[in-house]
Amino acid sequence: GAGVSxxxxxxxxxxxxxVELRCDxxxxxxxxxxxxxxxxxxxxxxxxxxxxxxxxKSGLPSDRFSAERTGGSVSTLTIQRTQQEDSAVYLCASSxxxxxxxxxxxxxxxxLTVL
Amino acid sequence: xQQVKQSPQSLIVQKGGxxxxxxxxxxxxxxxxxxxxxxxGKGPALLIAIxxxxxxKKEGRFTISFNKSxxxxxxxxxxxxxxxxxxxxxxxSSQAAGNKLTFGGGTRVxxxx
Numbered sequence: 027g028a029g030v031s032x033x034x035x036x037x038x039x040x041x042x043x044x045v046e047l048r049c050d051x052x053x054x055x056x057x058x059x060x061x062x063x064x065x066x067x068x069x070x071x072x073x074x075x076x077x078x079x080x081x082x083k084s085g086l087p088s089d090r091f092s093a094e095r096t097g098g099s100v101s102t103l104t105i106q107r108t109q110q111e112d113s114a115v116y117l118c119a120s121s122x123x124x125x126x127x128x129x130x131x132x133x134x135x136x137x138l139t140v141l
Numbered sequence: 142x143q144q145v146k147q148s149p150q151s152l153i154v155q156k157g158g159x160x161x162x163x164x165x166x167x168x169x170x171x172x173x174x175x176x177x178x179x180x181x182g183k184g185p186a187l188l189i190a191i192x193x194x195x196x197x198k199k200e201g202r203f204t205i206s207f208n209k210s211x212x213x214x215x216x217x218x219x220x221x222x223x224x225x226x227x228x229x230x231x232x233x234s235s236q237a238a239g240n241k242l243t244f245g246g247g248t249r250v251x252x253x254x
Contacts, residue, residue, distance in 0.1 A: 030184070059241060069185070069230060069244035082239050117184055121240065128240060129175075132184030 028052070030133035032118050038139045039108055047103040047136045051120030058101050059121075059130060060093060064114035072116075075101065108140045144168050147231050147245025155253050160218040162248045164231035167212065171233035173240070176205065176216050179228045179247075188229070189216070221252045 031050045039045050051058050060072040071085040075095040086092070090109075095101040105112055115137050119130040147164045154160045166174075173192060177185035191198045191205045191214065198205045204217040218225055231245040 057240070061242070068246050069242075071241045071243065074239055074241050076239060082241065085241070119184075129187050129190070130240070130242065132177075132186065134182070134184050 030118055030120055030131050032116075032133040032136050034136060035134065036137045036139075038141065040141050041110060042107055044104065044106045045108055045138065047105075047116050047138070049101045049103070049118030049120075049133060051099065051101070051118070052122075052131055053099075055120035055122050055131075056098070057121045057123070057128075057130075058095055059119045060101070060103050061117045061119065061132075062114045063117055063135070067114075069117075072103070105138075108138075110140050113138055113140045144243045145231060145233050145245040147248060149248060150246065151249040151251070153251045153253060154221045156221060156223060158221050158252075160216075160221050160225070160250050160252070162216045162229055162231070162250075163213065164215065164245050165211075165213045166233050166243075168233070168235070168243075169212070170235045170237060171243075172236055173234045174205070174207065174214050175232050175234075175242070176203075177230045177232060177244075179230065185230060218250070221250075223252045223254050226250060226252045 059074040115135040175190035179185040232242040
């Protein structure tokens with residue numbers, strides 16, 4: 027079956043512009059996570075959604091970052107007024123249930139470059 | 142605060158040798174410890190995982206050793222192959238915190254033929 031997909035695969039933008047990154051999780055997965063992978067900070071958690079519960083936004087680095095998940099499926103991560111330090115690979119992951127040790131399946135990521 | 146520390150940052154091993162990567166954690170609420178493998182241009186993929194009530198888990202050539210009292214766990218790759226050349230990340234999560242993963246810094250492994 028299809029895995030987690032993300033689009034675009036690459037995004038180049040100018041400083042100050044807004045960008046939207048999309049994640050299509052595995053069908054039926056109730057939990058969806060966003061992570062960021064950068065040279066300086068490694069892999070870090072940003073935000074997660076579980077069913078209809080309020081999202082855990084504790085990892086978002088600033089109020090320029092926001093995310094939503096529509097219909098319990100597709101998610102969009104939005105970065106407003108992008109800065110050069112936002113350049114990174116943004117990874118989305120999904121898992122099937124909210125249980126200990128449930129595997130998170132990662133997408134290929136979106137590489138964001140802010141000029 | 143780096144809650145999961147991973148070492149070494151890089152590792153070179155001959156084909157057939159053993160690769161050993163170590164991780165240490167601080168948060169005793171963590172209840173799941175996975176290892177992920179990542180190839181260039183790809184997302185991380187789960188390799189093997191362990192819970193704190195088990196001291197060792199083996200799957201094929203990959204073994205996790207877990208020491209709860211020391212708050213340390215390690216990955217052993219036996220009979221390393223060139224195809225194992227990748228970056229490996231240890232991670233930890235807590236169900237109470239939504240299973241969000243806290244990653245170690247990663248280890249780049251190069252297996253020489």
